[in-house]
Amino acid sequence: MDGTSRILMVVSMGLLLLVGVFLISRLLAHIAAVGEPVASAVTVEAAAAADARIKPVGAVRSEDVTKPRPILSGKQIVGAVCAQCHGSGVLGAPKIGSHELWAARVAQGYAVLLKHAEEGFKNMPARGGDPRLSNDDLKRAIAYMVDESGFKSPKGWSTIGMPAAAKSAAGMPAS
Structure with a gap:
C-alpha cells in the first residue's frame, strides 16, 4: 500500500467511526426521551393570541321575526327602520323634511x-x-315622513292601529 491509499483509509475509518458515534448517541437520546411529554411548539398564550387575531370582526344577530313587535308611533318606526336612508337621503331616498324631494x-x-x-x-x-x-x-311611518316634509298625511294614518294608551304615550291625541 502506498502512502496515499493509507491516508485515505485512515480518513475513511475516522469518518465511519464519527458517523457511528453520532448515530448511537441519537439512538440513546431517543430511547431516553420515550415516555416524556413532548413540548408543544405552540403555547396556550400563543394559541389564544392567534384565535383573537383571526376572530370575525362582527357577529350575526338574529331575532325571532314571528315575535310580535310592540306598537310604535310613526316617529319611532322611522327612527328605528327608515331614518338610515331617509334621514340623510342616501341611495336616492327622499330626505325627511325635504318638501321638494317628497313632492313627486x-x-x-x-x-x-x-x-x-x-x-x-x-x-x-x-x-x-x-x-x-x-x-x-x-302607514304611521309614511304619515310621519310626509308630515315632517310639509305635506298632510291621510286622515287617521298617523295613529292607525294604535290603542289609546300607546297614542297618549307617543304624545298623540286619543281619537
Missing part, C-alpha cells in the same frame, strides 16, 4: 307610497327591511 312621490298618491313601502322600491327593501312591520306600521 306624494303626487303619485298615498296608495303608491304604501305599495312601495310594502313591496320595496328601487334600493329600498320591502317593509324597509323589517318583515315584522305591519301595513298599519308602514
Whole structure:
C-alpha cells in the first residue's frame, strides 16, 4: 500500500467511526426521551393570541321575526327602520323634511307610497327591511315622513292601529 491509499483509509475509518458515534448517541437520546411529554411548539398564550387575531370582526344577530313587535308611533318606526336612508337621503331616498324631494312621490298618491313601502322600491327593501312591520306600521311611518316634509298625511294614518294608551304615550291625541 502506498502512502496515499493509507491516508485515505485512515480518513475513511475516522469518518465511519464519527458517523457511528453520532448515530448511537441519537439512538440513546431517543430511547431516553420515550415516555416524556413532548413540548408543544405552540403555547396556550400563543394559541389564544392567534384565535383573537383571526376572530370575525362582527357577529350575526338574529331575532325571532314571528315575535310580535310592540306598537310604535310613526316617529319611532322611522327612527328605528327608515331614518338610515331617509334621514340623510342616501341611495336616492327622499330626505325627511325635504318638501321638494317628497313632492313627486306624494303626487303619485298615498296608495303608491304604501305599495312601495310594502313591496320595496328601487334600493329600498320591502317593509324597509323589517318583515315584522305591519301595513298599519308602514302607514304611521309614511304619515310621519310626509308630515315632517310639509305635506298632510291621510286622515287617521298617523295613529292607525294604535290603542289609546300607546297614542297618549307617543304624545298623540286619543281619537
